Amino acid sequence: QALVDDGSFFEIGRQWGCAIVTGLARLDGWPVAVIASDPYFHGGGWDSATAEKFTRFVDLAQTFHLPVVNLVDTAGFLIGQEAEQAATMRHGVRALAAVYQATVPWCSVILRRAYGMSAAAHQHMGRFNCRYAWPSANWGAMPIEGGLEVAYKAEIEGADDPVQKRAEIEQRVRSLTSPFRSAEAFVIEDIIDPRETRTLLCEFANLAAPLREAGISRFGIRP
DSSP states (O other), X not given: OOSSSTTOOEEEOTTSOTTEEEEEEEETTEEEEEEEEOTTSGXXXXXXXXXXXXXXXXXXXXXXXXXXXXXXXXXXXXXXXXXXXXXXXHHHHHHHHHHHHOOSOEEEEEEEEXXXXXXXXXXXXXXXXXEEEOTTOEEESSOHHHHHHHHTHHHHHTSSSHHHHXXXXXXXXXXXXXXXXXXXXXSSSEEOOGGGHHHHHHHHHHHHGGGXXXXXXOOOOOX
């Protein structure tokens, strides 16, 4: 409600794929498709239904030439026996394919976390996009909580003081997840004050409006 035009948000698919919220809205009068992570469901981790919901919504945006606004806070795909039985990764790869086939203008705002394969679906890295981050943002291959024990297990267990070694590794890895490092390398457009988010999204919507083209959208082969 603080980001889009007053009263314009129309949610689609509330009852399923609940790790994301999807809907249509207006920014400065222009129609856009909005995707937002919901960390209150599975901590923002994607299950197979969420990945399928994401794919269908991206295709909707592509079909009707709607610019996409993506508010990102995801810890990655769910793992485990149930996730494997539900073909979570297969649905997830289809979601990635949908993003990389989409040609509509895209703006992502990383609010907090962007980890794992689902973070790779937050936008198409190979073309022009807008990408901003709040100061609270951090990202990487996997969340630090729990990830250190997997990635650095042998090094931690082989240390004279495992607790101290883990703390040293965590401090080093956390320094690499800072959005400020990415901003210095121009990987993101800017780190913004959250209160500026609506202004920048309206700017994006106005920049994207002339780029929309009429015609039939076509989709390629997907896994």
